[in-house]
Amino acid sequence: MRLNSTRFRIDPTPRRADGEYMAHVRISTNRPDGSEYDVHLSGDLAGFEIREDAIAYAQSWAEQWLYARFG
Structure with a gap:
């Protein structure tokens, strides 16, 4: 599976x-109803x-964190 960066x-x-x-990071996304x-x-x-x-x-750390969980 490939990580969807959008x-x-x-x-x-x-x-x-x-x-x-x-350095610290906030990673967010939207729910199906559009709320963040x-x-x-x-x-x-x-x-x-x-x-x-x-x-x-922080950017690199976040990308690695996302890939490890959703990649």
């Missing part, structure tokens, strides 16, 4: 804490000095 939305927006960007719900909310995954590095890490 079925899920990944929000890898990091949070700023203690001088670094904390969260499939997974991660905790802090790792800390980075550069915001873009935190985003890239």
Whole structure:
């Protein structure tokens, strides 16, 4: 089975804490009635000095998480 990447939305927006960007991710999708719900909310995954590095890490982590469960 191939992962349908349009079925899920990944929000890898990091949070700023203690001088670094904390990578974390929100994965969501829609129910058949169109309402949105969260499939997974991660905790802090790792800390980075550069915001873009935190985003890239969270995005990759989420894709791997989805593939492991729905792939």
